[in-house]
Amino acid sequence: MNLARLIILRHGNTFDAGDTPTRVGARTDLPLSTSGQQQAQALATHFRDTPFTAAFCSPLQRTRQTARAILDHQAGAPALLILPFLTEIDYGPDENQTEEAVVGRIGADAILAWDSHAVPPPGWHVDPDALRAAWTALLARAAGLRPDATALVVTSNGIARFLPDVVGQTPADLDRKLKTGAWGTVQISGAETCILDWNVRP
Structure with missing residues (x-):
């Protein structure tokens, strides 16, 4: 039986080798870096033969660029819709700070x-209950897709990690942290949901 699916994808890199990475949150709207653009093209190649019925991303350009690269390789691709809840969290005083500085402020246990x-x-600045409710609403929306439909959802690490909390079945060893350019697959059959895979890269 064919079931509806959601591809939950984290955007590509915003830093390259040799750069000093920072905690890039909702207030830091960086574009994809050179390696991030390469990741987006690899994703486009991988999903070239996966016709998406719907596509969603955040307002941030790193998610829009990643989603657009994938959809631009498909004939008859759906319109790319913006869902504000998919925007990365706001790291407050740790926004755009190095990991060393962040750990120095809040400690390794908090990380x-x-x-x-x-x-x-x-x-x-993050409301876990609101994010879980938003993911629940999106899953309910996806349940209305035709049985063989696949929807693309491009978001950020801080947002994606709340999805497993509202999915019916998840892998026992699931790592909440979705890597850049990686995705997970959620299968949907009415009210039943299941994460089939997570942190997959081309």
């Missing part, structure tokens, strides 16, 4: 709690 359980560190 571990964020990566393992999506517990926001002090000072970060």
Whole structure:
């Protein structure tokens, strides 16, 4: 039986080798870097034969560029729709700071709690309940797609990590942190949802 699917994809890189990476959140609207553009093209090649019925991304240019690269390789691609909740979280005082500086302010345990359980560190502006509710609403929306439909959702790491909390079945070893240029697949059958894979790259 063919079931509807959501491809949940994190945008490509915003830093290249030799750059000093920082915590890029909602207030730092960076474009894709050179390697990020290459990731987007690799994704476009991989999904070339996957006709998307719907496509969503955040207002941030890194997600729009990634989604656009994929859709531009498809004939009859759907319109790219902006969903504000897909915008990356606001890291507060840690926005655009190096990881060393962030760990120095909040400690390694706070980073571990964020990566393992999506517990926001002090000072970060994020509403976990609102994000879980938004993902739930998107899954309900996707349940209305035709049985063989596939929708593309391009977002950021801080947003994607709340999706597994509202999916019915998830892999036991799932790592919440979605890598740049990686995706997960959510299968949908009415009210039943299942993450088939996570952190997949071309």
